[in-house]
Amino acid sequence: xxxxxxQGLTKKYKDITAVDDLSLSIESGELFSLLGVxxxxxxxxxxxxxxxxxxTDGDAFLMGHSLRSDSAIVKSIIAxxxxxxxxxxxxTVKENxxxxxGVHGLGAxxxxxxxxxxxxxxxxxxxxxxxxGKLSGGWQRRLSIAMALISEPEILFLDEPTLGLDVIxxxxxxxxxxxxxxxxxxxxxxxxxxxxEALSDRIGIxxxxxxxxxxxxxxxxxxxxxxxxxxxxxxxxxxxIK
Amino acid sequence: MRMLTFAIxxxxxxxxxxxxxxxGLGFPLILILLLSAIQASIPVQLFxxxxxxxxxxxxxxxxxxxxxxxxxxxxxxxxxxxxxxxxPMTAMDFVLGYALPIIPFAVAQSFICYTVAVLLGxxxxxxxxxxxxxxxxxxxxxxxxxxxxxxxLTDKQVGGxxxxxxxxxxxWLSGIWFDLKLVGGAFEDxxxxxxxxxxxxxxxxxxxxxxxxIFPHLWWVLGYAALTTTIxxxxxxxxxxxx
Numbered sequence: 001x002x003x004x005x006x007q008g009l010t011k012k013y014k015d016i017t018a019v020d021d022l023s024l025s026i027e028s029g030e031l032f033s034l035l036g037v038x039x040x041x042x043x044x045x046x047x048x049x050x051x052x053x054x055x056t057d058g059d060a061f062l063m064g065h066s067l068r069s070d071s072a073i074v075k076s077i078i079a080x081x082x083x084x085x086x087x088x089x090x091x092t093v094k095e096n097x098x099x100x101x102g103v104h105g106l107g108a109x110x111x112x113x114x115x116x117x118x119x120x121x122x123x124x125x126x127x128x129x130x131x132x133g134k135l136s137g138g139w140q141r142r143l144s145i146a147m148a149l150i151s152e153p154e155i156l157f158l159d160e161p162t163l164g165l166d167v168i169x170x171x172x173x174x175x176x177x178x179x180x181x182x183x184x185x186x187x188x189x190x191x192x193x194x195x196x197e198a199l200s201d202r203i204g205i206x207x208x209x210x211x212x213x214x215x216x217x218x219x220x221x222x223x224x225x226x227x228x229x230x231x232x233x234x235x236x237x238x239x240x241i242k
Numbered sequence: 243m244r245m246l247t248f249a250i251x252x253x254x255x256x257x258x259x260x261x262x263x264x265x266g267l268g269f270p271l272i273l274i275l276l277l278s279a280i281q282a283s284i285p286v287q288l289f290x291x292x293x294x295x296x297x298x299x300x301x302x303x304x305x306x307x308x309x310x311x312x313x314x315x316x317x318x319x320x321x322x323x324x325x326x327x328x329x330p331m332t333a334m335d336f337v338l339g340y341a342l343p344i345i346p347f348a349v350a351q352s353f354i355c356y357t358v359a360v361l362l363g364x365x366x367x368x369x370x371x372x373x374x375x376x377x378x379x380x381x382x383x384x385x386x387x388x389x390x391x392x393x394x395l396t397d398k399q400v401g402g403x404x405x406x407x408x409x410x411x412x413x414w415l416s417g418i419w420f421d422l423k424l425v426g427g428a429f430e431d432x433x434x435x436x437x438x439x440x441x442x443x444x445x446x447x448x449x450x451x452x453x454x455x456i457f458p459h460l461w462w463v464l465g466y467a468a469l470t471t472t473i474x475x476x477x478x479x480x481x482x483x484x485x
Contacts, residue, residue: 084321148325
């Protein structure tokens with residue numbers, strides 16, 4: 001089943017086209033990564049799919065609901081972990097999770113169940129009583145993902161989830177993201193080639209607002225005639241592969 | 243429910259910021275104590291406790307603008323608001339969630355300031371309770387200013403505009419520190435066209451036991467509160483759309 005179907009999605013800012021006629025389908029439970037250099041249009045695409053910005057043209061259907069005409073339903077089935085950690089710094093980790101439970105209107109039993117599940121999944125039990133603003137970047141990212149998952153979204157958007165993390169924190173977060181595969185449809189943007197290669201079922205490469213190609217990491221390496229994924233990405237973005 | 247959850251979060255964020263205690267409560271109290279001490283040595287009619295306390299209480303509200311504007315601008319900067327915009331929360335949940343926690347703060351601040359004023363010689367009367375009650379419409383104006391500045395300024399700009407400019411403007415143009423008639427002319431005219439002096443005069447009339455004297459000051463305060471709220475909501479919705 002298709003979780004996301006994007007049809008000719010376009011975003012223009014005056015004379016700049018940030019996303020140009022993007023069409024793409026993502027299967028339910030799939031982990032799809034969007035790769036691209038700065039300004040490729042990854043974040044704008046995610047912002048449109050989350051309903052944060054209105055497309056200039058085109059539409060997208062999330063679990064069959066139109067972004068343009070069913071935005072309230074779309075908001076109830078998606079969740080996002082933005083590029084910045086986007087946590088409430090003055091609240092404890094537990095209070096942050098409780099806040100998201102309240103925002104999504106979860107009842108007492110459901111709240112207890114989800115808090116317990118996510119505390120386990122994200123390994124945040126030991127920091128529940130600590131203020132979010134005092135946590136390291138890695139722990140804040142974990143909390144950010146836990147906050148996004150609290151409502152049991154059908155589609156999860158992770159915008160640069162491991163940006164600025166050290167190698168250990170990144171590896172730990174990869175395990176968490178991997179554990180979501182098959183359960184939640186996940187769209188991930190990243191600058192890290194290794195991350196995209198290790199985590200993704202499929203990868204889309206964007207440049208100047210256009211989707212150049214989609215495929216598995218192996219497909220992309222084969223197309224670029226190299227065993228090195230980063231090299232394949234560079235060749236494709238530089239236009240050496242047609 | 244969503245609005246209430248968000249309002250509780252905002253209350254916690256504000257209360258846990260040490261600046262709230264230092265500026266929201268400490269600064270107005272220091273001013274009352276300091277100016278009362280000056281008044282004891284060099285008596286000035288303007289600094290008599292019946293005139294000074296209402297002025298300081300209104301001046302203290304400018305910090306409410308600083309608190310709410312800082313919170314909103316920080317939430318914008320950290321993308322926390324962006325996260326919440328992708329949830330089922332409505333625009334009304336956001337506006338009320340930011341505005342409502344400030345009003346109890348404003349009432350509590352004025353209660354504490356008037357209590358200290360009583361210790362410094364303000365006569366205990368029902369007028370004090372009335373004056374605290376009328377803090378609510380005045381605080382609406384300052385809450386709206388917080389929403390307005392928080393929607394358009396960065397957290398650093400909020401510090402400058404609300405922390406320095408607004409507090410100074412509301413102090414100079416309110417007749418708290420000096421009689422506006424002493425300056426007179428255009429300065430006095432401008433001051434009377436703004437809400438700050440009317441807020442102070444309204445509180446002073448109530449403390450003096452002249453409840454009828456709240457007019458026309460109340461209309462000025464309510465008019466500005468309504469106008470500022472409208473502009474603030476429009477600007478908040480605009481920045482929401484810009485996300």
